[in-house]
Structures are given as structure tokens and as C-alpha cells.
Amino acid sequence: MTGFFWRWLCALCLLAATYNPTEFNYVRWVLEYGSMNLSIAVLVGLILVVGYIIYLRATLRSIGPFGMMLVLALVCAILWVLYDLGFVSLDNPGFNTWLGLLTLSVVLGIGLSWSHVRRALSGQADMDDVDE
Known part of the structure; x- marks a missing residue:
């Protein structure tokens, strides 16, 4: 269970670092200051893209x-029940x-x-999980 918690927390941090309603996010920073720090904006953007590729590739494969x-x-239905x-x-x-960030x-x-x-x-390992 702690493994899931850390994977979920990293996903939340990745999404929140990209965009959130506060002023502390990549999108807002690039719009306001990205032209002054273009090399840093590109580097951080590439780091975020790598994070998304890791998460999306693993999610699509699994x-x-x-x-x-x-x-x-399912998550949206849970939120709907909580709203009702x-x-x-x-x-x-x-x-x-x-x-929305929490849901994603x-x-x-x-x-x-x-x-x-x-x-x-199930006790069954995926082919990607088997040690060679």
C-alpha cells in the first residue's frame, strides 16, 4: 500500500508542478518569466515531459x-456521490x-x-516483471 501511495503522490506532484490554481506552477512561470530564462524553461519542460512519458507509458501498458x-x-462517480x-x-x-488534478x-x-x-x-507476474 505504501508503494501505491508514493506512486500516486509522485503523479500528483507531476501534475501540480505542471499546472495548479496557485501561482507556483510551470505553466504560469513560463508565461510570465520563461522568455527571460528560456534555457531553464526548456530544461524543466523536458523533465516534466519525461515524467509524463514514464507515467503514461506505464499506465497504458498496464x-x-x-x-x-x-x-x-469510477473516481468521477465517487466524486458525484460525495457531491450529492x-x-x-x-x-x-x-x-x-x-x-481534477487529484482525479488524474x-x-x-x-x-x-x-x-x-x-x-x-493473482500470483502471476507480467512478462516485464520476470527477472532474466
Whole structure:
């Protein structure tokens, strides 16, 4: 369980570093100061792209596009229930952005962790997991 937590937390940090409703994110920084620090903007952008490639490739390989949509639908249904029960209010745009980031990070975290979950439940390893 702690492995999933760290993979999910890294996904959330990757998404939040790219964009969030605060002033501390890559997109806002590049729009305001990127032209003054073009080399740093390109370097940080490439680091973020590498992070996205790692997460998206692992997620697509483990659960595929259909699995991603299914996890996204499940998380959205949970948020809908929380909204209907009055636990979540959607009046604040900043909060809605954080909910979106949280939702996407759960999809990426589950995608990166799915091989570990499947191996624990079924006892079967993926071909990528077998040591040579």
C-alpha cells in the first residue's frame, strides 16, 4: 500500500508542478518569466515531459486506454456521490482544479501500480516483471 501511495503522490506532484490554481506552477512561470530564462524553461519542460512519458507509458501498458477511462469513470462517480451527499461543493474553481488534478493523479497512480496489484491478487507476474 505504501508503494501505491508514493506512486500516486509522485503523479500528483507531476501534475501540480505542471499546472495548479496557485501561482507556483510551470505553466504560469513560463508565461510570465520563461522568455527571460528560456534555457531553464526548456530544461524543466523536458523533465516534466519525461515524467509524463514514464507515467503514461506505464499506465497504458498496464491498464490500457479502456482501463484508464474505467478508473476515471469510477473516481468521477465517487466524486458525484460525495457531491450529492453534500461532502463536496463545486462552487470554488480553484478547488475544482485540485479535484481534477487529484482525479488524474489517481488514474496515473493506479496505472503505474496495477502490475503490482495484479501480481499480489493473482500470483502471476507480467512478462516485464520476470527477472532474466
